[in-house]
Amino acid sequence: MRCSKITMILDVQQLYVHFPVSSTVIRAVDGVDINIEQSETLAIIGESGSGKSVLGLALLGLLPANCTVNGVIRYHGNNLLTLSENELEMIRGRKIAWVPQNPTGAMNPSMTVGNQIGEPISLHIEKNKTKIRKKVLELLQFVRIIPPEERIDSYPYSFSGGMLQRSLVAMGISGHPEVLVADEPTKGIDIMNKQAITYLLRVLREEGITLIIITHDLPFVQNFADRIAVMYSGRIVEIRGRQEFFDGPLHPYSRGLLRSLPENGLHPIPSGTEDSEENDGGCRFRVRCTFAIERCRIEPPLIPFPDGSAVRCWLYDRREKVA
Numbered sequence: 001m002r003c004s005k006i007t008m009i010l011d012v013q014q015l016y017v018h019f020p021v022s023s024t025v026i027r028a029v030d031g032v033d034i035n036i037e038q039s040e041t042l043a044i045i046g047e048s049g050s051g052k053s054v055l056g057l058a059l060l061g062l063l064p065a066n067c068t069v070n071g072v073i074r075y076h077g078n079n080l081l082t083l084s085e086n087e088l089e090m091i092r093g094r095k096i097a098w099v100p101q102n103p104t105g106a107m108n109p110s111m112t113v114g115n116q117i118g119e120p121i122s123l124h125i126e127k128n129k130t131k132i133r134k135k136v137l138e139l140l141q142f143v144r145i146i147p148p149e150e151r152i153d154s155y156p157y158s159f160s161g162g163m164l165q166r167s168l169v170a171m172g173i174s175g176h177p178e179v180l181v182a183d184e185p186t187k188g189i190d191i192m193n194k195q196a197i198t199y200l201l202r203v204l205r206e207e208g209i210t211l212i213i214i215t216h217d218l219p220f221v222q223n224f225a226d227r228i229a230v231m232y233s234g235r236i237v238e239i240r241g242r243q244e245f246f247d248g249p250l251h252p253y254s255r256g257l258l259r260s261l262p263e264n265g266l267h268p269i270p271s272g273t274e275d276s277e278e279n280d281g282g283c284r285f286r287v288r289c290t291f292a293i294e295r296c297r298i299e300p301p302l303i304p305f306p307d308g309s310a311v312r313c314w315l316y317d318r319r320e321k322v323a
């Protein structure tokens with residue numbers, strides 16, 4: 001469901017994030033173009049190491065120092081990659097917030113959960129300690145960490161994994177961000193906590209927050225996302241509406257992902273045999289692709305469709321017939 005008037009909130013163009021490591025370069029994000037619409041829920045999926053978290057961190061200006069970054073990330077027209085650290089701090093947490101992966105490692109063990117949740121508020125919104133505490137109590141209630149009065153002064157070690165995950169959501173939204181980027185919010189938590197997180201995200205979505213969810217959890221995506229971006233080896237290989245994607249994924253890698261789901265018979269995607277060819281400039285998936293043709297030795301562009309979808313695969317190039 002899209003409104004007729006679409007506002008772009010983030011516009012990523014030709015984004016490259018490379019890590020020089022000893023004699024080689026890890027091309028974690030390698031030419032990503034994506035527009036993110038205001039109030040949409042975008043899921044970023046793809047196998048481990050495909051660059052999802054690095055892309056998410058780039059949107060927050062939270063990349064580690066050992067990488068090189070190129071491209072443009074426009075947020076309301078400003079290129080985030082050219083802002084100073086001070087300027088970025090006005091946006092991070094307040095406008096664009098991050099819910100990190102691995103709740104246990106993400107919290108400061110020597111600071112109370114309440115103070116951590118309150119930090120974005122005290123940085124950006126409110127200096128009065130009593131008012132901040134009241135806001136944190138409301139947030140704890142919202143994420144069902146109850147009774148909030150008994151939990152607010154606890155340290156992270158006394159929380160379960162699910163409670164920590166919910167605390168991280170509370171921390172993420174405490175500065176009233178416009179965009180929330182959540183890295184694997186449903187990973188490693190039990191079904192009850194997963195339902196709780198899904199409910200929270202649903203409420204946020206209804207409030208109009210733009211959600212970018214990095215995940216491996218396809219059943220969750222199927223129930224939740226408006227659009228899906230599939231990453232493979234640092235590149236987006238398919239961007240589709242949720243329904244269209246699950247009804248008929250286009251890219252051979254996306255098809256493989258859905259076929260590997262238990263309800264579709266758990267067919268694994270074959271692994272590549274010619275690893276050395278993966279980085280030689282052609283389609284990176286071709287060594288694993290059952291549809292590969294000679295032309296796949298040339299890198300395919302992201303081919304746009306009239307409905308806003310796009311797929312990076314020569315099989316969909318309509319400029320000339322492909323056998």
Ligand SMILES: Nc1ncnc2c1ncn2[C@@H]1O[C@H](COP(=O)(O)OP(=O)(O)OP(=O)(O)O)[C@@H](O)[C@H]1O
Pocket residue numbers: 019021026027028046047048049050051052053054055064066
């Ligand atoms: N600080 C770093 N230094 C060097 N390489 C890195 C660094 N951070 C990430 N990478 C590399 O970048 C690539 C992409 O990593 P990323 O964490 O974005 O993958 P991912 O898709 O989020 O995987 P997962 O699903 O396992 O979380 C990987 O090859 C990873 O090893």
Ligand code: NI
Pocket residue numbers: 052053054101183
């Ligand atoms: Ni990741």
